[in-house]
Amino acid sequence: PPIAxxxxxxxxxxxxxPRTPHLACxxxxxxxNERYILKCLLKVVRGRFTNxxxxxxxxxxxAQVHDSLGIAFVDQVLEDIRFGLESPALGTYQxxxxxxxxxxxxxxxxxxxxxxxxxxxxxxxxxxxxxxxxAAAKLDPPDDFFRxxxxxxxxxxxxxxxxxxxxxxxxxxxxxxxxxxxxxxxxPVPLDIEFDxxxxxxxxxxxxxxxxxxxxxxxxxxSILAADAASGVGMLGAIDEEDDEEAAGGVRARGGGGRAxxxxxxxxxxxxxxxxxxxxxxxxGGGEADDVDPDFEREYAKLMMDMQGxxxxxxxxxxxAPVAAAATSVPQQRQRRHAxxxxxxxxGGGGGG
Numbered sequence: 068p069p070i071a072x073x074x075x076x077x078x079x080x081x082x083x084x085p086r087t088p089h090l091a092c093x094x095x096x097x098x099x100n101e102r103y104i105l106k107c108l109l110k111v112v113r114g115r116f117t118n119x120x121x122x123x124x125x126x127x128x129x130a131q132v133h134d135s136l137g138i139a140f141v142d143q144v145l146e147d148i149r150f151g152l153e154s155p156a157l158g159t160y161q162x163x164x165x166x167x168x169x170x171x172x173x174x175x176x177x178x179x180x181x182x183x184x185x186x187x188x189x190x191x192x193x194x195x196x197x198x199x200x201x202a203a204a205k206l207d208p209p210d211d212f213f214r215x216x217x218x219x220x221x222x223x224x225x226x227x228x229x230x231x232x233x234x235x236x237x238x239x240x241x242x243x244x245x246x247x248x249x250x251x252x253x254x255p256v257p258l259d260i261e262f263d264x265x266x267x268x269x270x271x272x273x274x275x276x277x278x279x280x281x282x283x284x285x286x287x288x289x290s291i292l293a294a295d296a297a298s299g300v301g302m303l304g305a306i307d308e309e310d311d312e313e314a315a316g317g318v319r320a321r322g323g324g325g326r327a328x329x330x331x332x333x334x335x336x337x338x339x340x341x342x343x344x345x346x347x348x349x350x351x352g353g354g355e356a357d358d359v360d361p362d363f364e365r366e367y368a369k370l371m372m373d374m375q376g377x378x379x380x381x382x383x384x385x386x387x388a389p390v391a392a393a394a395t396s397v398p399q400q401r402q403r404r405h406a407x408x409x410x411x412x413x414x415g416g417g418g419g420g
Contacts, residue, residue: 097133101133101135101136104136105136105139105140105143108122108125108126108140109140109143109144111165111169112147112162112165112166112169113162113165116165116168119165119168119169119172120172120175122169123169123172123173123175123176124176126140126173126176126178127173127176127177127178130178137178140173140178141173141178141179141183144166144169144170144173145170145183145187147162147166148163148166148167148170148187148190149190149194151163151166152190152191152194152195152206153194153206155206155207155213160213163213163217164216164217164220167217167220167221167224168220168221168224170183170184170187170221170224171184171220171221171222171223171224171225172224172225174224174225174228175224175225175228181229181234181237184221184225185237185238185241187221188218188221188222188241188245189241189244191214191217191218192214192218192244192245192248194206194207195207209251209252209253210252210253212252212256212257212260214248215248215249215252215260215263215264216260216263218245219263219264219267222238222267222271223267223270226238226267226270226271227270227271229271238271238272239272240291242268242271242272242275243278243284243287243288243291244288244291246277246278246284247278247281247284247285247287247288249264250278250280250281250284251281
């Protein structure tokens, strides 16, 4: 068999426009061409930076139909980020920044919860520093601030959604480690890096008081680690993945179009637990009540009572009970009509007797 299949013609036709990529993907055989489509989508990090949100939206939409695509895409992005940390090179800096932007956009379109984001952030500031000083200096030189740019790129993309709830606490915790990492670098910090960090902190935590000395930052990190050791939690602190998954599911259930501006994980989970519950109740009650015809219900109830020979006054028969329970908008009116019909039947029966 051939090593690589030829590209699907539906993806390379003049009628293929940026507005209809999902339609083109639906026209190809997914089982045979999924790997090729994944390869094409991953090439976005080598193209224009402005195309990353568009491709992330496309992946988010396709992942609702093909779960394997979303899983493979996210795994490959995380693998590329780690590979860049293991083998840093000047020629890969632009691609590595694009990978950070892509990861943040994928979170915005709810392909995963906040846990991979914070795992990646901690990986950036800690990778290689467990090695001997000589090896660590090769992976992350003291005068190299590119990892700071990576953190700014990722948090600048999705950090605005960590404003409330448990995600806000996780971000506050990481910012302490981030400041300690920044102060551990060669001082003074270049002006462009300082401006990027200041803009990031101003947008995420306007009231945050920055740490000025490395000793103070190190003491703050040690206190956090001591508190975590006393409580028995891990590196990322107390993480409730179920809440984050519910938040992601709530956003995806609203159409998969990404998170609303200013929306946080807490708001998304609140809408899922609160708004979602009311929606399910309306589907079980009020949603079906709009489709119920009162005249049909009355005639159907009379027919069932005549067939079973049961005479009731205001109570529905067991066969009619599920439909009556669903039609919550007209229960009292139906009961009055049943009562009037039963009264008429009893009067007629009494006169005949």
